[in-house]
Amino acid sequence: MQYKDEVEAVHALQTAYKQIRAEVAKVVVGQDDVVKSVLIAIFSNGHCLLVGVPGLAKTLLVQTVASVLDLGFNRIQFTPDLMPSDIIGSEILGEDRQFKFVKGPVFSNIILADEINRTPPKTQAALLEAMQEKAVTAAGLTHALPKPFFVLATQNPIEQEGTYPLPEAQLDRFMFNIQLGYPSLEEELHIVRNTTSQRQVSLSKVMGMEQIQYFQSLIREVPVTDHVLQYAVKLASKTRPQTELATEAVNKYISWGAGPRASQFLVLGAKTHAVLSGKYAxxxxxxQAVAEAILRHRIVRNYRAEAEGLSVEKIIRGLF
Known part of the structure; x- marks a missing residue:
């Protein structure tokens, strides 16, 4: 695909983004902010953690996005007996008496890690290298994953019995922590009407792998002024207690703040949000539009914040 200049390429991405939103809306009713955040993460080359109670179309959303973007899709249902080899693959002895690597379901473009906190840490850790390096290592050999590669994980925030909280190192690899809420009454009426009839929906393919990779490169080339760059870095720095920029509220209520990866995602997310909103920088x-979803899972509240019922989101908004 050839564009005359970056301005034309930005226009093409904005047009494609509107088409993607329209196609997804044929299947997923409401959740506009969630859909936008997922697409921002994809064009920023990041991963998403979707947190919401059952029945909010988390799985349906991921499947629909994969279909509209014409990407390979695999779903991994995380359970307590899942092993790392069930995700990345394993070495088997072939008929020729030679070991060969059989690829696991992680070898696809979009991976739905369903109920990711239902599997033990050993299996959760199997995704660490895949999410950061876009590769997996087995029997001493490194195997590259398909490009583009995204992990969209889901989590149920209510039922915690038999779950294993994600370690901070893995949480930090997710660009966004997206909270899904209940639909409005009007949206729920629409959902029930559509899903209790014989309604058939045909989805159009809006984009392919090469286009997505091109637009990911385009986002990297979007210029950022020094004052916006400094604002993003300072915003992440403010979340770290007992440091130079920490506010009084952070020192009082936060035990652990966001690391440098948060600063990187704030800038990348802001670039993508700007382009998809019709701006060139x-x-x-x-x-600020992407800050809550990027910072909420990187900040650890202390006992005082929990006792006073102070949410992470309120602390983040206080930093603006």
Whole structure:
């Protein structure tokens, strides 16, 4: 695909984004902010953690996005007896008496890690290298994963019996922690009407692998002014207690703040948010638009914040 200049390429991405939103809306009713966040993560080359109670179309959303973007899709149902080899694959002895590597379901473009906190840490850790390095290592050999590669994981925030909280190292690899809420009454009426009839939906393919990779490169080339870059880095720094930029509220209520990966994602997310909103460079409002989803799972509240019922989101908004 050839564009005359970056301006034309940005227009093409904005047009494609509107088409993707329209196609997804044929299947997923409401959840507009969630759909936007997932697409921002994809064009930023990041991963998403979707947190919501059962029945909010988390799985349906991921399947629909994969279909509209014409990407390979695999779903992995995380259970307590799942082993790392069930995700990345394993070495088997072939008929020729030679060992060969059989690829697991992680070898696809979009991976739905369903109920990721239902499997023990040993199996959760099998995704660490895949999410960061876009590769897996087995029997001393490194195998590259298909490009583009995204992990979209789901988690149920209510039922915690028999679950294993994700370690901080793995949480930090997710660009966004997206909270899904209940639909409005009007949206729920629409959902029930559509899903209790014989309604058939035909989805159009809007984009392919090569286009996605091109637009990911385009996002990297979007310019960022120094004051926006400094704002993003300072915003992440403010979350770290007992440091130079930490606010009084952070020192009082936070035991652990966001690391440098948060600063990187704030800038990348702001770039993508700006382009998808029709701008050619991000401003401070774009950083703030993505900040909550990027920072909420990187900040650990202390006992005082929990006792006073102070949410992470309120602390983050206080930093703006």
């Amino acid at each position: 991000p401003d401070i409002e774009d950083v």
